[in-house]
Amino acid sequence: MSQDERKLEKDSHHIQLTSGDIAPLWAGYLSDSMVKGVLQHFLHTVEDVEVKPVIEFALGLTIEHMEFSAKLFNDEKFPIPLAFTEKDVNLNAPRLFSDGFMLLYLRHMGIAGTVSYAMALASSSRQDIRAFFIQNQKTAAELLEKATALLQSKGILTRSPFIPYPDSVEYVHKESWLNGLLGDRRPLNAAEISNIYLNIMKNSIGKALMIGFSQVAKxxxxxxxxxxxxxxxxxxxxIFSALLRDDQMPAPATWETEVSNSKESPFSDKLMLYHTIFLSAVGIGNYGAAISASMRRDLTTVYLRLTSEIGTYADDGAELAIKNNWMEKMPGAVERNALLSL
Structure with missing residues (x-):
């Protein structure tokens, strides 16, 4: 068989990317490009010799992901997102965040990665792309473990509240167990406590990032x-801390004091705006997961109200990105009406 015949046979068996393959690859390339810039700044300003290797590990993963996606897009003759470049990062800027905050950021990168790659794996159909996301899940879990173990060794890992072990198995006997109304409100259960705690931590990280971003944006x-x-x-x-305190449980400390007083920006306004919108999208997903695990109706009401607020905020951010010509269009279905000769 000639070389041309082998190429023709190979091309005839080629499986085109589906929307379920494209969406996580395309969005992942953008988010990896953004995170790459953040990690480059971290790497240039970190002081703790134990934190530095974890940053290097995470940065290496983002570069590997981008290289895989770029090659795949090239092979498919699919346009590579412009995303973010070296122009969006100023490596000469002084540190904006403490080493402890960098480590916490890395831990939550690992958490977000394990969740997003599981969803990406579920939507992907091609074997090479499934293998890519399976590997990414493993390395995201490895990053999560490295960051968590180091936070723990340094004594700065905050844990969700402890609860007493039950003496026996119990069943629910009253429908009011679901209500969460004042005067007949049961204490939070373990799943509800865990989600409230995680959402406090994730909002705290977002708050610290936005404190830093707001003081250096132009x-x-x-x-x-x-x-x-x-x-x-x-x-x-x-709001979440009050829910814990209502049941006499402590709320975790926040991280806004881990932001420096620098006014020189390490990042472009485009990157910081995208990161802020990205956090909003992650927050909506977190609240959705919390709703599914919350049995008290008052908690569902709280999460729905806060989700609506974040959704409006994210929409306003998208409008601002569009206004500045900073939002790349995700590939989608053909606009058939635009093809009509009317």
Whole structure:
């Protein structure tokens, strides 16, 4: 068989990318590109010799992901997202966040990765792409473990509240167990406590990021938008913390003191705006997961109200990105009506 015949046979068995393959690859390339810039700044400003290797590990993963996706897009003759470049990062800027916060950021990168790659794996159909996301799940879990173990060794890993072990198995006997109304409200269960705690931590990380971003951003509208996000995160932390305190449980400490007083930006306004919108999208997903695990109706009401607030905020951020010509269009279905000769 000639070389041309072998190529023709190979091409005849080629499986085109589906929307379920494209979506996580395309969105992942953008988010990896964004995170790459953040990690490059971390690597240039970190002081703790134990934290530095974890940053290097995470940065290596983002580069590997981008290289795989770029090659695949090239092979498919699919346009590679422009995403973010070296122009979006100023490596000469002084540190904006503490080493402890960098480590916490890395831990939550691992958490987000294990969740997003599981969803990507579920939507992907091609074997090579499934293998890519399976490997990414493993390395995200490895990053999570490295960051968590180091936080623990340094004594700065915050744990969700302890609860007493039950003496025996119990069944629910009253429908009011679901209500969560004042005067007849049961204490939070383990799943509800865990989700409230995680959402406090994730909002706290977002708040610290937005404090840092807001003090170094240049565009007035971007600053105002990020400050609004900071205030939303603050409010959500207070709401969730109050739920824990109602049951005499401690709320975790927040991280806003881990931001320096630097005014020189390590990142472009475009990158910081995208990161802020990205956090909003992650927050909506977190609240959705919490709703599914919450049996008290008052908690569902709280999560739905806060989700609506974040959704409106994310929509406003998208409009701001479009206004500045910063939002790349995700590939989608053909606009058939635009093809009509009318």
């Amino acid at each position: 565009n007035k509208e971007v600053i105002e938008y990020i400050v609004r996000g900071r205030d939303i995160s603050t409010k959500h932390v207070e």
